[in-house]
Amino acid sequence: MVLRLSELDKGSWVIFELPGFATAASGTPQDSLDALRKASATSYYKGKDSLWVKVVSNGQGARISGPSAGGTSIDVSR
Secondary structure (H helix, E strand, C coil): CEEEECCCCCCCEEEEEEECCCEECCCEECCCHHHHHHCCCCEEEECCCEEEEEEECCCCCCCCCCCCCCCEEEEEEC
8 A cells, every 4th residue: 555645745744553554665664653753754663563654745746736746655565
């Protein structure tokens, strides 16, 4: 599954809890949920039963919509 941010200003972020997911194909691994909260770049943390993902917007796509819109994305899997 791909999570994509395309309508947020640069530096804005969202944290997702994804129960049952195990890994992310990109982003920086973090050692704890607290470290994930403090991260300034797109990152992930594997908890006991969930994958936690923080997606930090690069600002691209905030003013462009449609399939060619930019944005920040991360691919996660079970």
